[in-house]
Amino acid sequence: MTDRSEWTGRVGESWAREWQRTDRSFGPVTDVLLAQAEARDFASAVDIGCGAGEMTLRLGEKHPYARVLGLDVSEDLVEQARGRTAGLPNVRIELGDAAGWQAREGERPDLLVSRHGVMFFDDPVGAFASLARTAQTDARLVFSCFREPRENGWVRALRSALPRQDGPPADPDAPGPFAFGRSERIRQILSDAGWRDIAIEPLDYPMLVGEGGDAIEDALSYFLRIGPAARTVAMLEGPEREVTLARLRGVVEDHDEAGRVALPAAAWIVTARAPA
Ligand SMILES: C[S@@+](CC[C@H](N)C(=O)[O-])C[C@H]1O[C@@H](n2cnc3c(N)ncnc32)[C@H](O)[C@@H]1O
Numbered sequence: 001m002t003d004r005s006e007w008t009g010r011v012g013e014s015w016a017r018e019w020q021r022t023d024r025s026f027g028p029v030t031d032v033l034l035a036q037a038e039a040r041d042f043a044s045a046v047d048i049g050c051g052a053g054e055m056t057l058r059l060g061e062k063h064p065y066a067r068v069l070g071l072d073v074s075e076d077l078v079e080q081a082r083g084r085t086a087g088l089p090n091v092r093i094e095l096g097d098a099a100g101w102q103a104r105e106g107e108r109p110d111l112l113v114s115r116h117g118v119m120f121f122d123d124p125v126g127a128f129a130s131l132a133r134t135a136q137t138d139a140r141l142v143f144s145c146f147r148e149p150r151e152n153g154w155v156r157a158l159r160s161a162l163p164r165q166d167g168p169p170a171d172p173d174a175p176g177p178f179a180f181g182r183s184e185r186i187r188q189i190l191s192d193a194g195w196r197d198i199a200i201e202p203l204d205y206p207m208l209v210g211e212g213g214d215a216i217e218d219a220l221s222y223f224l225r226i227g228p229a230a231r232t233v234a235m236l237e238g239p240e241r242e243v244t245l246a247r248l249r250g251v252v253e254d255h256d257e258a259g260r261v262a263l264p265a266a267a268w269i270v271t272a273r274a275p276a
Contacts, residue, residue, distance in 0.1 A: 004073055004097070004120050004175070012074025014225050019052030019080055021209070021222050026054075026115060028205035029144045032269055033115055034058060036142045042066055042111035048098045048131070048143070049073075049117020053081025059113070060091035067107060072117075073097050099127035103134045110136045114143035116267075119179040128193035132274045139274040141195060144267050147202065148172070148181035153264030154207050157255070158223065161247035162232045163240060186270055195272040203267045210252065210261030219252045219261035220245075 006012075015022055023030070037045070037059065043066055047056040050070030060068040070081050070093040078095045085091040099121050103109060112135060121127040131141075149155040173179055180186050183200045190198050210219025223229040229248060236244055255261050 004122070007072075007074045007077075007120065012076045014230070015051055016074070016076035016080045018222070018226050019054075019084075021218075022052070022226060023054045024211075025207050025209055025222075027208060029115060029203065029267055029269075030054065030058070032203055033113060033142055033144055036269065036271055037111060037113050037140075038062070040140065042140070044103075044107055044109045044136075045069070045111040045113060046071055046101075046103070046109040047117075048112060048114035049120070050081055050093065051077045051115075051117065053077075053084050053093060055113055055115050056081060056091060056093065057085050057088070060085060060088045064088075064090055066090060067092075069094060069107070069109070071096055071098050071101055098131065099123065100130060101134065108134060108136045108139075110139045112139060112141045112143075116144055116146070116177070118143050119145050119177060120175045122175055124179075124189045125192045128190055128195060132194045135274040137274060137276055141190075141270070141272040141274065143270050144203070145180040145186070145270070146178055147183075147266040147268055149178050151181075151266040153266075154209075155228070157251045157263055158227070158229050158248070161251045162229060162244060163236070180268065183268060186268065190270075190272050194275045196275065198272045199270070201269045203269050205265055205267065206262035207265035208260065208262045210256070211259060215259045215261045216249070216252050216256055219255075220249060223248060223252070 045059055045068045047070045050056045050072045053070050056068055056070035068091045072078050078093055081093045186200055187198055209222050212218055224233055233244060252261055255263050
């Protein structure tokens, strides 16, 4: 499972190199999150776990009179986000852990957004309680996260191609991409942390992983750099590696439609309000 320490190292590095393809894979999620975020005016927004900064950039560009802060623990991703937002005077990118982050005086956010960046806290209730304290009264929270692996066709497809993992099943609530897979857990965490008016809606979307002249190679190389296949294949050698690569190619080919490779993905779109 990917936790905070991995983001500060190897995983953050890969995401910083692959930002164009990760942004592409989140396309429909980004549109829904932006629509929710922009449904009301805001003066000061923070993008939690901003990664390479697409959400920060899009909010900052469209709302030049609002202050937009991107916050992330990965130096590589912060550098990338700073480069992408360099021309925007209303945008700042900070290196830091959102779990204990305190807004500067006069910059308390009235909007907190996150595209898949809030599932990696060791103590999620503590982190969301701290965010509620530093936010303005009534601030809006808008984030996305994956639903459970079994609901995500892309996970099932990749797992079918990878060697079986022996050993006890992993803790589904451990920090990582699927830690917020169950909506009851999200609701409990947020309400224990003091957030209210919690709404959790499913979003099913096609996760676009390959397109262009060689969509299949595009998708395969993406899966070998980002996500569960990248991690497993990196540990394989010899014939097992060859067999696994052939199976992954099969999965990608099965999802190629007219030069676009997309796999089914399932997310939650979560909204809430900070304590009064
Ligand atoms: C799945 S990536 C999503 C990145 C970005 N929001 C996007 O949509 O491209 C998760 C991000 O959360 C960041 N992250 C993980 N734990 C964090 C923490 N405690 N504080 C701030 N950022 C964190 C990671 O470094 C990573 O950039």
